[in-house]
Amino acid sequence: MVRTYYLHEPISWLADAGIDVVVASLVMHYIEDWQPVLAEFRRVLRPTGRLVFSTHHPFCDFVLLDRPDYFTVEQIGDQWSHSGVYYPVRFWRRPLSVIVSDLVAAGFVVEQLAEPRPTSWEGFTERDRERLSTQPWFLFVVARAVEPR
Numbered sequence: 670m671v672r673t674y675y676l677h678e679p680i681s682w683l684a685d686a687g688i689d690v691v692v693a694s695l696v697m698h699y700i701e702d703w704q705p706v707l708a709e710f711r712r713v714l715r716p717t718g719r720l721v722f723s724t725h726h727p728f729c730d731f732v733l734l735d736r737p738d739y740f741t742v743e744q745i746g747d748q749w750s751h752s753g754v755y756y757p758v759r760f761w762r763r764p765l766s767v768i769v770s771d772l773v774a775a776g777f778v779v780e781q782l783a784e785p786r787p788t789s790w791e792g793f794t795e796r797d798r799e800r801l802s803t804q805p806w807f808l809f810v811v812a813r814a815v816e817p818r
Contacts, residue, residue: 676706683713690714693722695807698760701744707775714814720777721812726784726805730762740764768810777812785809 674680677700691710700706710720731739734747742763748755763771769779784805790798800806 676700677702680709680713685712686715686718688713688715689718691718691720691722693720695723695725697722698724698762701761704771704775707771707777711776711814716814716816718814719780719811720772720814721810723807723809724768725760725762726808727762727764727768729804729806732804736762740766742767765808768808772810772812776815776817778815779810780813781809781811783809 676696691714693710697703697706707720714720727739730736730745734745736743736745742761745760745762747758747760749758750756765782772779785807787793787801793801
């Protein structure tokens with residue numbers, strides 16, 4: 670039997686303080702209320718364990734989608750295409766200050782924030798090269814669980 674797990678549900682099959690690292694690649698921006706998710710990640714991490722995640726860069730979505738207020742936490746609707754087929758997508762944009770304060774409130778300290786650029790330009794169009802080299806598209810975060818007081 671296959672069981673589907675959702676991030677907004679408790680990770681009941683993991684014990685408290687049982688793992689060293691949680692990795693969430695390009696998933697956090699799909700969660701409306703990520704405080705319970707962050708709390709659950711903190712619960713399953715050993716003291717000083719790490720949460721490593723990537724997300725859309727909040728500034729990129731603010732500029733690219735012409736949002737009126739950078740400091741608003743908001744749901745964004747967009748359309749992505751692949752092979753000529755268009756797909757509607759919805760995700761949440763948070764300003765950097767909310768990302769960091771939510772991590773701190775959940776019992777983490779931010780160790781590293783990275784705004785990566787491609788390491789190779791092979792396969793990119795000139796337009797993509799220009800955009801990816803002049804503005805941040807993704808945000809990578811490494812947060813360490815803080816020892817309980």
